[in-house]
Amino acid sequence: AQSVTQPDIHITVSEGASLELRCNYSYGATPYLFWYVQSPGQGLQLLLKYFSGDTLVQGIKGFEAEFKRSQSSFNLRKPSVHWSDAAEYFCAVGANTGFQKLVFGTGTRLLVSP
Amino acid sequence: DAGVTQSPTHLIKTRGQQVTLRCSPKSGHDTVSWYQQALGQGPQFIFQYYEEEERQRGNFPDRFSGHQFPNYSSELNVNALLLGDSALYLCASSSSYSGNTIYFGEGSWLTVV
Numbered sequence: 001a002q003s004v005t006q007p008d009i010h011i012t013v014s015e016g017a018s019l020e021l022r023c024n025y026s027y028g029a030t031p032y033l034f035w036y037v038q039s040p041g042q043g044l045q046l047l048l049k050y051f052s053g054d055t056l057v058q059g060i061k062g063f064e065a066e067f068k069r070s071q072s073s074f075n076l077r078k079p080s081v082h083w084s085d086a087a088e089y090f091c092a093v094g095a096n097t098g099f100q101k102l103v104f105g106t107g108t109r110l111l112v113s114p
Numbered sequence: 115d116a117g118v119t120q121s122p123t124h125l126i127k128t129r130g131q132q133v134t135l136r137c138s139p140k141s142g143h144d145t146v147s148w149y150q151q152a153l154g155q156g157p158q159f160i161f162q163y164y165e166e167e168e169r170q171r172g173n174f175p176d177r178f179s180g181h182q183f184p185n186y187s188s189e190l191n192v193n194a195l196l197l198g199d200s201a202l203y204l205c206a207s208s209s210s211y212s213g214n215t216i217y218f219g220e221g222s223w224l225t226v227v
Binding site: 004034036041042043044045046049090092094100101102103104105106107 | 118145147149155157159170172204208215218219221223
């Protein structure tokens with residue numbers, strides 16, 4: 001069965017500083033991996049996804065993530081955080097079997113300090 | 115191009131009542147999934163509909179049921195509401211033809227009192 005661990009519940013970053021959010025997954029085959037962002041009271045917006053190929057994927061809003069099979073990780077990064085990035089970030093894993101069910105982590109809340 | 119749309123946005127129900135939530139998928143998408151997101155938690159998969167049939171189901175009781183219409187829109191029904199059903203219900207759509215990117219709607223906030 002698939003599972004996702006986001007070890008950091010909260011992270012505080014100064015505006016302009018770099019950001020890395022951790023995500024570890026468990027899945028027996030090559031997974032489909034996603035990062036979503038959720039602003040308070042809102043739905044989920046897709047930031048980026050990994051299906052295959054280049055292990056460094058670029059997303060919207062200047063985010064990128066790197067798939068590391070050996071570490072079962074898919075960490076999200078951004079070189080310079082903006083105050084508008086404050087939100088909840090969810091990592092999710094999907095099976096590559098055609099059924100598009102996602103298993104989510106518990107999320108990491110990003111706080112941006114001035 | 116409209117994305118995934120859900121209605122209603124917010125609603126309040128009493129314990130024991132029944133609720134119906136609605137979802138229209140993104141244009142060109144034929145697969146609809148429903149997720150429940152309790153406060154402070156990640157979304158949990160309820161079930162998925164494709165070709166008007168339930169294709170996969172998560173660990174939710176039979177009180178949760180759904181339907182998909184020929185135009186691919188979908189409904190989520192919850193019977194005999196419990197306080198613990200209070201959550202954000204998210205609809206997600208995807209295409210069985212063009213990849214596995216999944217898009218979410220803004221959700222329906224259900225409060226059970």
